[in-house]
Amino acid sequence: MATANFASVKNGGMDTFGKITEICLKYGGEESYLIQILLEIQNEFNWLPKEAMLRLQDELHVPLPRLYEIATFYKVFSLIPRGRNLIKVCTGTACHVRKAPVLINRVIQLLRIKPGETTDDLRFSLETVGCLGCCALGPVLLINSEYHSNPTTSQLEKLFSECL
């Protein structure tokens, strides 16, 4: 999904740009919704391609550096393509004291990427987050939108193999 859209952005695909216009229209083209608009664009492409940022600049009449200021300040935005499956490991306090570092190590060994990295085949991206908000289940790992409580190595292997 992500890669397909990325390709069409590269070719300046009309429908992709149409999507950006649509998102801006939804928010009335209002600059105050900039963060919300960027979130939706990222939802659409899985990352923030430069072409999308250029288009947004024209749509909202906001200078490009301001767009990048926001896109680099907030942690959820990614300026490089991310994998089709996003793995987030919680490093929050509750998870930390329940041995989240061990869980992260396990994931790193299995996926062979470090937090912040993406596999070459764009299958997985690995990130760590401050808290996923289900601290009672710690240590917690999020695969796309599913939470998993303290999975073992073999459970992880199975879960990852189900991610296409």
Next chain:
Amino acid sequence: MVRKIKAPKDLSKLKETLLAKRNVVKSRVVVCGGTGCLAYGSKKVFELFKEEIDRHNLFAEVELKNSGCHGFCENGVVVLLFPQEICYLRVRVEDVAEIVSSTLIKKEIITRLLFQDLNSGERIAKEAEIPFYKHQSQLVFGSNRFIDPKEINDYIAIGGYEALAKVLEEMTPQEVIEEVKKANVRGRGGGGFPAGIKWETTRQAPGEIKYAVVNCDEGDPGAYMDRSIMEGNPHRVLEGLIINAYAIGASEGFIYIRQEYPLATENTLHAISQAQEYGLLGKNILGSSFHFSVTVHRGAGAFVSGESSALMAAIEGRVGQPRPKYTRTAVSGIWGRPSNLNNVETLANIPLVINRGADWYSSIGTENSKGTKIFSLVGNVNNTGLVEVPMGTTIREIVYDIGGGIPGGKEFKAVQIGGPSGGCIPQQFLDMPIDFDEFSKVGAMMGSGGMIVMDEETCMVDVARYFLDFLAEESCGKCVPCREGIKQLLAILQRISRGEGNEGDLSVLEELADVISDASLCALGQTAANPVLTAIKYFREEYLAHILEKRCPTKVCQGLITYFIDPEKCRGCGACLKNCPSEAIDGDRRQIHVILQDKCIKCGICADVCPEKFHAVRKLSGEPVPAVPLNREICRGEN
């Protein structure tokens, strides 16, 4: 099409109709759909209940409900059965058919799904008698279990929006403020600032346009009560917000929700549109002359954006950095207009204050901390989850009576309260009451209510390093003391945890901490040193062991430990050899395995995979690694 509720009396009529409908139903099944239970598959459990209830033709007499979080998250999926008030824990799809045929139809209790007391082995059927719930008083959080968060009628049926009706019908804005002041509701988002006083400042600040804002950024790692309120009972927060808006004279409001909480956003948006349909938001609310509308803003992942001025900058679509507070945001906030910001839990308390009165509310708690506080009781404790207790309850009561103590027979070491701005409270303060001011006295802070229990295996150098790591990453970089100071604190702690600390380090840490506290722009920097300072204050011995003896007493700090395979215990099964990511294990079948220390990256996987029955991998700290035996053969027949 719903009819708009045009006057307060129509609201009470609606409530009566809803209650009358409810009485027809014989029993009710509530499946928790909070984030914790969702992770354990509560969606599927709910669907299966629906199928089974249909299959047995029970739909006329059994009402099935999906609710928000009840608090006992680790034991999900939680299922409640009314009117018996039976509480089933850890329910899985396999159990559903049996619950319907045994408990719903034959009225038989399934013992294995009941709570079991760890000490006595006793099973407890009634929810209210489970120790985890018995010692709580869930004034704010308790209604979650009666409400489908997507259903406004559920909230109205239990008296929802009655406080709003009362306010609009009987009270002037100033009277509302007086009531909140008298109740002495203090902010639950961190600082404990009196809500009534903030409301009054906003009301009196010059300007036609004012804003009412909800803080659901909940960046404090380890705390998730705001999420569970917002997801489980969004109307209660909305009601509090509308009352707040009426009191300060705002006609527009914002709810700022962190990006990591998609379900909270979804349920809030849904609640807003339902409230609009019912005429509880929008123009002429409940037939009065008061107008109010709300917009939801999602955060984008920045802890500092939870700070008031930063949050308001984010709502304006800018980078969420704090500004100096010569003028408060209550006077000059969003677009320079007076803006009142309150935490989710603070606002969820407001309907209670209005309905039951300030006198009743302020009869709960301690002299200067009123009402209840929700804590997320997590970490090394038997019963983890969200707990709501009256202010004045002791930490011991929370950890032992509600939490059931420390798992695995280990010792209690400390409880971390207040997140990155708070501190570690040691054993000797276990009998301290929950109170904003008492916490400050010992160097901690109420914060948003994360209560992370740590057992004897937790290293206090590591915990302080952990928080500094978090804060160094989250500092927005605008002011020098915070940006550079935290980095330096972190560098020193990293050195100590690698075994490269020296004697002067502790006094440098303390000195640096003073400067950062005094000179930082916002509370992130001003409180950043709390976790380190309390750790040094209460666990000085442990710091000295790291610095002087190069030893981590709890064997946590990677730089100070070595892994070692006990030759007496190794059975040469090869599990560690196969799983070691850095080829640091030498061994063969029927041969004692040995860790090659120069290749070991100390990931701990070998200890993780070594079979329980052998338990051969040990951690050492501050002692030399024993020599490898010359003969590494393991005799046949020994395993």
